[in-house]
Amino acid sequence: MEWTAVDNDACAVTLTSDVLGDRWSVLVLREIFNGVRRFDDIQGHIGVSRSVLAQRLRRLMDHGILHKREYQAPGDRPRYEYRLTEMGRSLQPVMQAMMEFGDRWLTSHDDPTVIVRHKECGARVKVTSVCAEGHVIDEPRDLYAVLGGAPLKSAS
Amino acid sequence: MEWTAVDNDACAVTLTSDVLGDRWSVLVLREIFNGVRRFDDIQGHIGVSRSVLAQRLRRLMDHGILHKREYQAPGDRPRYEYRLTEMGRSLQPVMQAMMEFGDRWLTSHDDPTVIVRHKECGARVKVTSVCAEGHVIDEPRDLYAVLGGAPLKSAS
DNA sequence: CAGTATCCCAAGCGATACTG
DNA sequence: CAGTATCGCTTGGGATACTG
Numbered sequence: 525m526e527w528t529a530v531d532n533d534a535c536a537v538t539l540t541s542d543v544l545g546d547r548w549s550v551l552v553l554r555e556i557f558n559g560v561r562r563f564d565d566i567q568g569h570i571g572v573s574r575s576v577l578a579q580r581l582r583r584l585m586d587h588g589i590l591h592k593r594e595y596q597a598p599g600d601r602p603r604y605e606y607r608l609t610e611m612g613r614s615l616q617p618v619m620q621a622m623m624e625f626g627d628r629w630l631t632s633h634d635d636p637t638v639i640v641r642h643k644e645c646g647a648r649v650k651v652t653s654v655c656a657e658g659h660v661i662d663e664p665r666d667l668y669a670v671l672g673g674a675p676l677k678s679a680s
Numbered sequence: 681m682e683w684t685a686v687d688n689d690a691c692a693v694t695l696t697s698d699v700l701g702d703r704w705s706v707l708v709l710r711e712i713f714n715g716v717r718r719f720d721d722i723q724g725h726i727g728v729s730r731s732v733l734a735q736r737l738r739r740l741m742d743h744g745i746l747h748k749r750e751y752q753a754p755g756d757r758p759r760y761e762y763r764l765t766e767m768g769r770s771l772q773p774v775m776q777a778m779m780e781f782g783d784r785w786l787t788s789h790d791d792p793t794v795i796v797r798h799k800e801c802g803a804r805v806k807v808t809s810v811c812a813e814g815h816v817i818d819e820p821r822d823l824y825a826v827l828g829g830a831p832l833k834s835a836s
Numbered sequence: 837c838a839g840t841a842t843c844c845c846a847a848g849c850g851a852t853a854c855t856g
Numbered sequence: 857c858a859g860t861a862t863c864g865c866t867t868g869g870g871a872t873a874c875t876g
Contacts, residue, residue: 529725530714532707535793536782537775541706543786544778550697551688558686558825563858569685573850578859588785604858611785616820617807618781619693621773622700626692629744629767630699635829637691642811643822651773654808655798664772666799669714673791719838729870734839760838 528676540618543587548572549580550622553612556590557619558638561605581606589615621651690830696774699743704728705736706778709768712746713775714794717761737762745771777807 532538544550551570560566567577584590589612596602608615620640627636640649653661661667688694700706707726716722723733740746745768752758764771776796783792796805809817817823 539786540778540782617777622696626696630695637830647812656803674793
């Protein structure tokens with residue numbers, strides 16, 4: 525099929541890429557998906573400067589991916605933690621697809637760093653392409669993309 | 681569970697994030713997944729400067745995601761096109777997960793920009809989390825992550 | 837068509853120090 | 857603990873012009 529230019533401002537991939545942000549944001553998200561939720565802990569783990577971390581957290585909050593919660597351990601001073609919103613949680617397939625790609629192609633070791641499991645049965649979870657007819661598609665070549673109904677790029 | 685710091689240099693998400701690169705690289709990949717393969721076409725579609733596009737293409741080739749092919753339409757002068765390697769094609773789930781996230785949360789219109797279909801049956805394809813027991817998991821909260829066997833961060 | 841070379845500017849970064 | 861403020865410095869970017 526022939527492709528007219530997709531409107532960048534309306535393209536889902538573009539927009540998601542903007543929300544994900546840069547490398548630092550992705551690392552922040554990894555930490556939070558892993559349950560690391562406090563400023564200094566995140567900073568220690570990923571080794572980013574404080575100002576950049578603050579900016580990334582704010583950015584992720586602005587996009588509705590994270591929200592900040594204050595909590596108080598009894599007799600302790602208040603703490604803050606960053607948690608995923610529902611929108612943030614729905615980035616899980618993106619993160620996991622990245623994980624699986626990295627484990628397949630990029631890591632030197634055989635074992636994955638992180639394994640995702642199903643709470644209900646404990647079995648390992650993978651991201652899978654499935655069509656509406658129920659076929660599982662392992663080979664990307666068995667897919668094709670067509671334009672949907674969204675507006676195209678206006679200009680020439 | 682308690683999390684020890686994952687070694688950033690061994691983390692699959694980190695490494696994939698590096699390969700994906702920045703916004704421009706992702707847009708380049710979108711174009712190439714959409715079958716737009718020539719330098720000037722890509723440049724026209726995504727509106728990046730020539731030097732940056734050249735650098736991103738080189739980078740994606742260095743990472744083994746793309747390769748460059750010369751071809752010759754009969755009686756025409758040689759042309760070049762960028763194609764996905766097998767490694768590049770296996771980024772498809774990542775791209776599609778991004779697309780689905782964007783379509784759900786970020787686009788203003790109801791219709792998706794791009795629809796992915798199964799060649800064999802034409803049915804629409806979605807990325808799905810499936811566990812080894814065959815359960816389909818729609819809700820990210822029904823998942824949990826544990827450390828795999830990969831090495832942890834060495835320092836402090 | 838498919839790039840490379842140059843230039844100049846702006847944004848981004850880490851380091852450091854400071855605040856509630 | 858959880859940030860903000862300030863500061864140089866480097867990197868990266870678009871624009872433009874040039875080459876095979």
